[in-house]
Amino acid sequence: MNVSGSYVLTYSKTDAAGNAATQVTRTVTVVDTTKPVISLTGNSTVTHEAATSFSDAGSTWTDSLDGNGSATVTGSVNVNVLGSYVLTYSKTDAAGNAATQVTRTVTVVDTTKPVISLTGNSTVTHEASTSYSDAGSTWVDAVDGNGSANVTGSVNVNVPGSYVLTYSKSDVAGNAATQVTRTVTVVDTTKPVISLTGNSTVTHEASTSYSDAGSTWVDAVDGNGSANVSGTVNVNVPGSYVLTYSKTDLVGNAATQVTRTVTVVDTTKPVITLTGDSAVTHEAATIYNDVGATWTDSLEGNGTIVAAGVVNAAVPGTYVLTYDFTDAAGNAADRITRTVTVVDTTKPVITLTGDSAVTHEAATSYTDGGSIWTDTLDGKGTLDTNGSVNPLLPGVYSLAFGVADAAGNVADEMTRTVTVVDTTSPVITLKGNATIHHRVWRPYLDPGASASDTLDGNLTNKISTTNPVDVSVPGTYEVSYAVSDAAGNAATVATRFVVVFNEAPSNLFLTNSAVEENLPSGALIGTFSTEDPDDSDGSKSYLYAKLSGNGLTVSTDGVLRTSDAFDFESSSSHEVVVRTTDEFGASLDKTFTISVIDASFPGVDTAPATGVTGTSSVLNGSIADAGDSQGVTERGFVLGRSPDPETSGGSTLAAGIGSGSFTGSATKLTPGRVYYFKAYARNAEGISYGSQERFTTSQDRSSALWSSATASGANWRSSDWFGSFYLTDTPWLYHGELGWLYSSGTSSSSVWLWTEALGWVWTGKGTFPYLYRNADFGWYHWNGTLKGRSLFYRYSDSQWIDFPLGGKAEAYK
Secondary structure (H helix, E strand, C coil): CCCCEEEEEEECCECCCCCECCCEEEEEEECCCCCCEEEECCCCEEEEECCCCCCCCCEEEEECCCEEEECEEECCCCCCCCEEEEEEEECECCCCCECCCEEEEEEEECCCCCEEEECCCCEEEEECCCCCCCCCEEEEECCCEEEECEEECCCCCCCCEEEEEEEECECCCCCECCCEEEEEEEECCCCCEEEECCCCEEEEECCCCCCCCCEEEEECCCEEEECEEECCCCCCCCEEEEEEEECECCCCCECCCEEEEEEEECCCCCEEEECCCCEEEEECCCCCCCCCEEEEECCCEEEEECCECCCCCCCCEEEEEEECCECCCCCECCCEEEEEEEECCCCCEEEECCCCEEEEECCCCCCCCCEEEEECCCEEEEECCCCCCCCCCCEEEEEEECCECCCCCECCCEEEEEEEECCCCCEEEECCCCEEEEECCCCCCCCCEEEEECCCEECHHHCEEECCCCCCCCEEEEEEEECECCCCCECCCEEEEEEEECCCCCEEEECCCEEECCCCCCCEEEEEEEECCCCCCCCCCCEEEEEECCCEEECCCCEEEECCCCCCCCCCEEEEEEEEECCCCCEEEEEEEEEEECCCCCEEEEEEEECCCCCCEEEEEEEEECCCCCCCCEEEEEEECCCCCCCCCCEEEECCCCCEEEEEEECCCCCCCEEEEEEEEEECCEEEECCCEEEECCCCCCCCCCCCCEECCCCEEEECCCEEEEECCCCEEEECCCEEEEEECCCCCEEEEEECCCEEEEEECCCCCEEEECCCCEEEEEEEEECCEEEEEECCCCEEEEEECCCCCEECC
């Protein structure tokens, strides 16, 4: 079928008997009449960019007999010339069958835009006010070639700023290039120049107005003008001042600063002007206060001047004062002077010491107060009168005073008039105190008074006395004394106050201040008595009252009793405040502390037990102190298996009442046990216990468990299964290696033992050294003792444990 030509097919058959049929043939002629089929690789129409290499994708053919392959192409494509180009693909197979031709149309087009490249930088900084020449740009196009690009925009070199120049190009096909720009920044970096107007150094007189000449600036862009000036010139303060001239153009270029130094100087001297006259007459001995002078200065202003020189107002004469002033710059003013003449024209002045008219009491010594003189220049002094006064002769006396100073100035005369008169009353003087305190009931004898008069002398026998004192009634009485002299002058009445007083009780006493506790209500404590300073023989009666105090009563006649039974443990004392009052109502309050006598617990002693057997013992005790007046109401013993049996559940054995020794019988005891007991006693205060005693009931040491042990010394035994041990009269035994053990429940083959290390353990013949521990229900094996420490193996956790003899168990290390 795949190869053209004639083919003969032969058909034959032989039957079962071997008979062969006559063969028949068929001739088959295979011919190829199918033309090949061409298929383009890629599109039948292609648009191709001009000026780029063209590579055709080609085509393929397939033939039913010949297979397949690449078709033959005719035609070409000129990539440099725009237009349409047809490529034809053909194929004829081996049988001469020509395939239907296939074509591809290739259209060469120009869509690539030109490319513009700047000549020079894309950003340019250009100094203002200088000519700008642009470097331009070029373009390249795949079809059109190359050239210079078109530029738009301009640069104004006189105006700083950013300017954009745009470069563009379109090729013949109308493809516009991507525009390229150059930014030209016109900058101003040239600083202005400043020039001074006038000199750079200037000397200027102080206090005159200063006008600066200024300066100018010139700038390449901004033009010119006047520069800025900083700094000031203080014409009122001499010194050097610097003025600084500066200018910054519009873009911030700062000119180099220029300075001018102005020196302010002071060369003008001050002017002095006197205040007041240049010639002055001044009164001697008066303070001279110079009115001074003033100065004025063109720079420093003005002020006052204190004169140089002194005016001694105490010495008449002529004095010259001078005035000078130099300003701060050293300019001295012209000196000015003033003449002061001191003169004395003032007469002395007399001043009386005391009044100019004096009334003087007759019969009294007269001493004149005199007078003093003062003079502005001579000073001062005292003057005596040239007259006299007779104080024993009533009448009018004139005393004159006069003086002249050293300069002859005469003082005005002064006089004093003294009138002697008798107006003095007699004087009464009390004998003794003006106030006398006198106890009630005691007789009163008044001490009296005396009287005297300046002219009449002693007037005592003329005194009139009024005495109302009543000593039986407490109170204040006024005794008065009066007298008058021959001239009718009555003395001031003298009085004496006699206070008849009742003094309050001074002390309060109690015969007893203690009471035993637990006594019934109404128990007598003591009786009160009063000490009173007015009651010298104790004959007065007094009332008593309780002001405060719980549990106590006080009768009006002073008996103190209890109203409650006191308890020392609640309070060891009680206070009572008692008042005693005398017959006039005067009283004294006093606080008493009533001590409560402690009725103590009984004192009881415990004596060792006697007659101890396996099941009984005699307990012994004695009363050392009953504790109170009511005695012991109960006594006996407490007995138990644990220490402090009174608190650990022990039993009580009563042993009657009263004091002295006592005993009690303890029966039904367990052999081989330790018992503890204390004697006790009870009274109204409570119960007390004696010291603790203990005893151990006896036990038969011939137990079958130990019978096989052999004696090895006093109470020492040696057992073939238990080792060496020491038996006591108690359940305690001492093992040679395990230390002290307490035995209980001993049978013929086993025993319970208590050890400090393990507590209660069980063992026996045939079991030891295995031990069953009651605390954890576990088995232990004793492995012996080494260097004072016993070693055990605990089966429950396979742990070795060791402990010192008599000590607590520890994990073996």
